[in-house]
Amino acid sequence: METEKYSANIVKYIPFLYVVWADDLLSASEIAVFKKAVREDSLSKEERKLISSWLKTETPPLDKEITSWKHLIDQSGIKLVESDNYPLTSFSMKLSFRGNNEEEISNENLKFIEINLGIQPNHYRHLFDIQTRQSPKADFYDPEKIDGILKGEHAPHIDTFRKFLSDPLFQWEISRDKDTFRLRVLEQVKLLASAGYGAMAYEKAYGGIGNMPAYAGIFENLMFIDGSLTIKFGVQFGLFGGSIQNLGTRKHHDQWLKATGEAGILGCFAMTETRHGSNVRGIKTTATYVKETDSIVIDTPGKNDNKEYIGNALHATMATVFAQLIVNGTNEGVHAIVVRIRDEKGNLTPGVHIEDNGYKLGLNGVDNGKIWFKNVSVPRENLLNRFGNIDEEGNYSSDISNPNKRFFTMLGTLVGGRICVAKGAVGGTKLALATAVKYALSRRQFNSGEKVQEDLIMDYPSHQLRLVTPIAQTHVYHITLEHMIRSYSSSTEASRRKIETQVAALKALITDFSNKTIQECREACGGKGYLLENRIGDLKNDVDIFTTFEGDNTVLLQLAAKGVLTDFKSEFNSDSYGDILKLVGTQLSDRLATFNPLFTNNTDKEHLFNPDFHLEAFHYRVRRLTFTAASRIRRYVKKGIPPQQVSLNIQTHLIALGKAYGVMLSYEIFADFVKQIADEKMQFIFRKLGTLYALHHIRENAAWYLEHGYISGNKSKAIRQRVERLCTELRPHVVSLVDGFGIPEHCMTAPISKQ
Amino acid sequence: METEKYSANIVKYIPFLYVVWADDLLSASEIAVFKKAVREDSLSKEERKLISSWLKTETPPLDKEITSWKHLIDQSGIKLVESDNYPLTSFSMKLSFRGNNEEEISNENLKFIEINLGIQPNHYRHLFDIQTRQSPKADFYDPEKIDGILKGEHAPHIDTFRKFLSDPLFQWEISRDKDTFRLRVLEQVKLLASAGYGAMAYEKAYGGIGNMPAYAGIFENLMFIDGSLTIKFGVQFGLFGGSIQNLGTRKHHDQWLKATGEAGILGCFAMTETRHGSNVRGIKTTATYVKETDSIVIDTPGKNDNKEYIGNALHATMATVFAQLIVNGTNEGVHAIVVRIRDEKGNLTPGVHIEDNGYKLGLNGVDNGKIWFKNVSVPRENLLNRFGNIDEEGNYSSDISNPNKRFFTMLGTLVGGRICVAKGAVGGTKLALATAVKYALSRRQFNSGEKVQEDLIMDYPSHQLRLVTPIAQTHVYHITLEHMIRSYSSSTEASRRKIETQVAALKALITDFSNKTIQECREACGGKGYLLENRIGDLKNDVDIFTTFEGDNTVLLQLAAKGVLTDFKSEFNSDSYGDILKLVGTQLSDRLATFNPLFTNNTDKEHLFNPDFHLEAFHYRVRRLTFTAASRIRRYVKKGIPPQQVSLNIQTHLIALGKAYGVMLSYEIFADFVKQIADEKMQFIFRKLGTLYALHHIRENAAWYLEHGYISGNKSKAIRQRVERLCTELRPHVVSLVDGFGIPEHCMTAPISKQ
CATH class of the missing domain: 1.20.140.10 (Butyryl-CoA Dehydrogenase, subunit A, domain 3)
Known part of the structure; x- marks a missing residue:
């Protein structure tokens, strides 16, 4: 029989040779890999020479040679076990010993080829008789180590948080009715707040740990629960809370930040308007300072100048409203003002009108709405005045004199x-x-x-x-x-x-x-x-x-x-x-x-x-x-x-x-x-x-x-x-x-x- | 003033020159367009020479030249009217007459350039003072003519059908609850059937007009109403009805086709199994001929060999079931058999088990379900026997001897x-x-x-x-x-x-x-x-x-x-x-x-x-x-x-x-x-x-x-x-x-x- 014509040393290379010539797996650098293995293996000079003769891309083995290898393999009756760690190496060694050896024999040189050429099931699945009903083992790289590298320094926060997510309230279910869905998501947000997760990015004085990167980490993990929850969480603590934190000053922090982190105050971030999404600088809502009453009057000028897609609009009592700030007849550009939109009982405050945005393609657990303001008056202090202030005399001032730069500085704080x-x-x-x-x-x-x-x-x-x-x-x-x-x-x-x-x-x-x-x-x-x-x-x-x-x-x-x-x-x-x-x-x-x-x-x-x-x-x-x-x-x-x-x-x-x-x-x-x-x-x-x-x-x-x-x-x-x-x-x-x-x-x- | 230095004939080309040099709109073949216009216009030799000197890509006009054109245009105070049919031509002619002429003057050569260079608003919007609040007119090509070309010979069918779609039952609305949605879609399907649309592709004897292309045309138009309706319609008349029409013979047509076209029989097309979607030839459901009772027994061998995603499964009384046909112990390959799955009252027939597939990403108006069969017996005649038959003696025969070819012939009839x-x-x-x-x-x-x-x-x-x-x-x-x-x-x-x-x-x-x-x-x-x-x-x-x-x-x-x-x-x-x-x-x-x-x-x-x-x-x-x-x-x-x-x-x-x-x-x-x-x-x-x-x-x-x-x-x-x-x-x-x-x-x- 043909199979007898090769030494055991040659035979063990044959499945490898068969696989690489059965596909075009060999480039110059990969032939080097094969040759290195052959060089380091204890082979006779003749054996080495014969194998090398089969490794030339200019003169590849003849088709009948390759076909004879196939016969050799087929006739052996040996099966390739896909769940082996090195399936092709094990198979080759068994073939080499013609099944005479009970122990599993390994060979470092073959393993070296198998790994470095990246030979995988789709290269050989139909070349050999395969014996397996399991998926190949996949523990060469420890997933926990990969996870550890990805989590980095926030590992403790993330780990605790992931355990927290096992609370039954977070159990995923199909939600089709938006009103039911929204209430459920609201409960989930409150649960997260009660455990301190909403405030994570705020300072300690406001219930947080001042750790924005860890906050971003748990934010990402929330997606494993549900997209609506993630976004509503982000609107409440990141956008609304973030606007107070980043655009407001100490008095605003003291007044609202802690309650926001606890979800005691629910807020929304009212920037986008129906006709101004990308071009925020062109928004039409006005915030006019009225000296007589020392207040700021928020107004939606036209029917289509309403705030649009505002998350939390159906649940919130407060809103950070972006508007053109007009002081003494001068438009000082877009500024943010905190406006109460509902009273404690949940009724809309006078002059505020809100409509549900209705069903969306996704995120139906988020209550997006449209908001109109009709001469809604708020105290001067509600201007988030980190980058622009109205003083007691009713005069506007800002450390950033260029209005353009001022606008982009405000937006810049929202890059997070x-x-x-x-x-x-x-x-x-x-x-x-x-x-x-x-x-x-x-x-x-x-x-x-x-x-x-x-x-x-x-x-x-x-x-x-x-x-x-x-x-x-x-x-x-x-x-x-x-x-x-x-x-x-x-x-x-x-x-x-x-x-x-x-x-x-x-x-x-x-x-x-x-x-x-x-x-x-x-x-x-x-x-x-x-x-x-x-x-x-x-x-x-x-x-x-x-x-x-x-x-x-x-x-x-x-x-x-x-x-x-x-x-x-x-x-x-x-x-x-x-x-x-x-x-x-x-x-x-x-x-x-x-x-x-x-x-x-x-x-x-x-x-x-x-x-x-x-x-x-x-x-x-x-x-x-x-x-x-x-x-x-x-x-x-x-x-x-x-x-x-x-x-x-x-x-x-x-x-x-x-x-x-x-x-x-x-x-x-x-x-x-x-x-x-x-x-x-x-x-x-x-x-x-x-x-x-x-x-x-x-x-x-x-x-x-x-x-x-x-x-x-x-x-x-x-x-x-x-x-x-x-x-x-x-x-x-x-x-x-x-x-x-x-x-x-x-x-x-x-x-x-x-x- | 600089503007005085050019003749009216030159001035009318300046907006064009300005636009083409303000972007890089000129390739060799396009310069030829411009030159042709200049050649055919009644210009003096000098004028022609001057304009030509501005049309050389190797020696383009100097920047200061272009800037001077801009000044000339800006200073004219003339506005470009975007809703004009040829905005740039009109503008240029006005500029040329310095606004002295009340009538709108046209110029065929300028129009020729405007059309052939495809000069459009985004090439000039910010170069000129624009006067318009309307969208540009868009009636150069008559939409009805385009529609006519697309409809082709089915135009009468399509036109009638589109009018039919104005029935209030087809009014689009948001549907979130699958059960309500499905019932609504079922009503819509019945309305279409009652008007003869379901049977369109069937022969006259079965209520149709034998016009598959027209059927496909109305099928496409159904998408304007709703995707679920389109698919349920296709399942009922195209897949279920089509299987009887294409895989069955006269007796099947006479028995079922008319009622199917009228939606008197609701049917489903049970081919896909949970573990066999793409590889249909590997389905596991068996249809065994039992000589003693002259019947075919349909059986789902394993728990996961059920039919899956079967549209109409919750409403249908009949199903075309694809199964491995076993006659006298021989597997003759995949064949289709008509099986009653519900009685007149809507109760499942003995041995049939159906489960709802539940909510899907879309098409929630289609009732997809899983179907299991436990030794369900149907008469031998229910085999759709166009390509393979069991005779009264209980012997199998087919005109297509190669089982492979037989299988693909059956599938091929479903290419529609x-x-x-x-x-x-x-x-x-x-x-x-x-x-x-x-x-x-x-x-x-x-x-x-x-x-x-x-x-x-x-x-x-x-x-x-x-x-x-x-x-x-x-x-x-x-x-x-x-x-x-x-x-x-x-x-x-x-x-x-x-x-x-x-x-x-x-x-x-x-x-x-x-x-x-x-x-x-x-x-x-x-x-x-x-x-x-x-x-x-x-x-x-x-x-x-x-x-x-x-x-x-x-x-x-x-x-x-x-x-x-x-x-x-x-x-x-x-x-x-x-x-x-x-x-x-x-x-x-x-x-x-x-x-x-x-x-x-x-x-x-x-x-x-x-x-x-x-x-x-x-x-x-x-x-x-x-x-x-x-x-x-x-x-x-x-x-x-x-x-x-x-x-x-x-x-x-x-x-x-x-x-x-x-x-x-x-x-x-x-x-x-x-x-x-x-x-x-x-x-x-x-x-x-x-x-x-x-x-x-x-x-x-x-x-x-x-x-x-x-x-x-x-x-x-x-x-x-x-x-x-x-x-x-x-x-x-x-x-x-x-x-x-x-x-x-x-x-x-x-x-x-x-x-």
Whole structure:
């Protein structure tokens, strides 16, 4: 028999050779891996030579050779056990000993190949006779360690909070009637407040611990319970409470902050108007100071100038109202005034009119409403006067003389809200991904014949692409936002503008990612994903609006791009801006020219996996988009084109820049973070997630890189193949990766996540 | 004053020159347009020379020249009236006559430039003082004519049906409680049946008019009322009725078809099982023929082998049940059997167990349920025996001896359902787009200063991109599906396999497009899009599952690709398949090599707008993806790799091929259709829609075309710019284009569509 013609040493390599030649798994750097194993194994010279002869891409083994390997394997009658830690190694050793050895024999060199080539079930499932009814074990990486890394310094807060969420009041259920749903969510908010969670970001004097990052952490975890709860919680403590904390002064804090944190006062944040959402500076509501009564009169001028989509509007007794402040006949711009809208009995105060916004696509547990004010008078002291004050004489003053700057300073204090929105989106994404992954590990569909059970859908390459890529992105965005919330909390007014730019890009990038990912999870779960009991539907509908509120994504991306352009300009002496632009243009061309073909054509794994390559590619794109935008703007300005027309002319360019900037920033933060991970094994998997993130995004913009000659066609193809391959390589660890999100058992309520 | 230095003839061109140089609107072919106008205008030699001197891209006018034009325009005090038919021409003529002429003076040459350069508000909004509070008129193209073209030969049926939909029972309202909603939808279905709409596709003898294309047309229009109604209607008349019509024989038709069309019998289509959705051939339900009683016994073997997501399961008295047919101990494969599941009083028949699937993301007006059968006995005659029969002796026979072929023949008769699903998706998309466009024409946000009102969001380039591109795609897909349903209706068994391949690709392509577009419409309407009253939310949730049911899109794309590969192989003498592959490879390389740089680099408008270029690009991509897939398969097969492993290895490749094939097919059908449009003006706008469709899709795959050297970097950039520019050029016609969808006034119920 043919099988006799090889020594045991050769035979043990045959399943490996068969698998790699049965697919095109071998690139130059990967042949090196195989050769290293062969070199270090105790083989005879002839054996080594024979194996090496089968490792040449120029002269691959003949088809009949490969077919003879197949016969050898088929005739052995040995089965591959998928739940082994190293299935292919175990199989090969059994084959080598022709089943004569009872003990399981391992081989470090084979293991080395199996790991480093990332050989996974979808590479061999139908090549061998498979014996298993279990999912492969997935404990190579400890999920708790991953969770620990993600939680970082807030671990104690998060852990306590997750236990707290096991309270029966938080048990998820389908809610269709908005009024019932809203009351339930209100009870949940009050329970959280009573345990001190609402006040977490406030100072100790007001019931808190002054820890904004931990607050943002629990905010994200609330998404595991319900989107409506998360948003109502955010409106009450983050937006309403936050407006008092950040826009008010000591007297306001003393008067309202503690009660707000305890949910003793329920409040809303009345900024958006029906006709002014994105363009907040153009709101029409007026707040006129009346000297005679030393009061401020709030008024909605036109029928459609009402406040709109105001969360908590049906339950709140107070509202922070944003309005044009008019003092002594002068419009001092938009300011925030605290207004009582209901009395203790819950009746509307005179002049206030509120209507329910009705049913929405999602978040029906949040009571959004429209508010009109008809000459509603409040004491002068209700002006949140941190950035602009009316004194006892009735005169307006502000430390920030430029009204424009004053307006943006006020808005800037609300950037924390945007970080929280993005964190919430990430929380929702985690739950959707964990659910879809669990399902993909129990759902089987199609097979090659009667004898084998059907394939797990997790083992299909298309399924790996659609789930594993976003898992990597989710890790990157989690780390990015943790970094941003810390930067924000410790920021000075000087550093805050930079953070605003960063957060604008990230909020847009991440909420858009979350929406697309949750949608992908729905589709990945087929009909089961469509049933509300499996949670993904509500997650989709709840997170949907995250792309719109707290700043429409399209607008935010342009805002971010404008910030980048401002920084770019301020890098240089603005006197010679034209010369500078020329210089930067030359630099960019030089940078491209110095890439020799070895760079643009380099398809080696080492190069493609190198963070320096990723960072260079992201920087180059941002730099070039910035430069070309700046050049275009300059050209238009020189022709006397008005600014708004310039904005229209380059709008799609700015949006591309905003996105590119967000991607670069996330990867920079993540790559830095990975360097700090002490545990080498953990560092390895996190780096791999970063590599997938980076290559995925370079791939997404491959047309642009190709247009600019930054990568060659071959490199572009190699990047696409690497993305697919990385998804496969991460396949055995998907469970660890989604368990690493730390979603408590009592929150994983979808029936399909329990199979 | 500077303005005096130019003659009136020069002055009238200045606003045009200012606009084109204020943006970069000029390519070589567009300068030709401008020059033609100048040539044909009655100008002096000097005037002509001066204007020509300002039309050189190599030596553009100096910035100070452009600035002086701006001064000339600003100082005139003349306002541009946006609602004029040719705003820039009117403005220029007024400027030329310095306001001295009361009559409105027109100029054909200026109009020629304005139209042919596609100069639109976002090119000049902030360059001039604008006078208008109205939206620009949009009656250049008559929406009724567009609607007429889309309706084609079914126009009378569709028109009558649309009027019928004004019945108060169809009035849209928010439905949250599934039980109430389902009863309402049931009433609606009965009303449609009573008017003969359910039976439309059946023969006259069974109450119909035998017109499947018209049936598909009204099916699409039902989406304007409600997604649940559309689907329940489709389940009752298309799936249940269709199974009797297509899988049954005369006796079944006589017994059940008329009553089904009248909704006297309510039925369901019980194919999918909990563990078998995509892999229908693997269903577990058995139908065993028992000779003793001359009956067939239906049985659900395991707890999880129940029928799942079965529409109409809570209301139906009958079900077409798909099961493994076992006759004399032999499994003859999947067959359909009609089973009574409820008696006249609505009680379940013995052995039948049904559970409600509960709340879903959408379509809550459809009563989906799970069904178990415990030895349920039905007469032998209930076997739908068109493709397989049990005779009186209890012997099985079939005209199709190959069980595989038999199975696919049975499934093939259901391809009409896939076309209808895609048509429904297009209907939903039309309503969402019409709503978003109407909103974008009333919603304003941001402006350049106090004096001008804020800009319409429809005038932002990013908004045009997000709405106009899908409007073009919707027209293309509408025409494509009209073509397909006609082909399907008139198909023979021989041509049907080809149609199956086509429909598989199109159903996946179009339902995916619809989902993404409705989502885009939601976001384009901001907070208003999130309110259920504005309909887009329900459309999103209803259409969502269209990507899954009637064939999961991922599976269908692979099915389509496999069909394409089969055709490819059968093109040639299969004996020398290897040689043929080599030949095709050479042909493809030659095709690429014969493209001289003039082709790969050609960025001229004439070339980029030429359907021959589009068709060549789509064909090339499909051909190359087919060839590389075939080569890979051959390589694997020669190595003895089992088929299922080969499928895994090339899965993502097949999916890319399936999509590319669908895009090519749609464009081919559309381009052919456009040629037949008699009305030249209409032909012009339809061709433009096709151009946008084609360039958009080439752009989507720009990385691939660049990788293969099919287009140069410059051409890729030019295509991107053309896509943006086309969206802008179609901007004045968006209302006509969405009104051309023919959605009746009584169905456009979203408050935001009425502003």
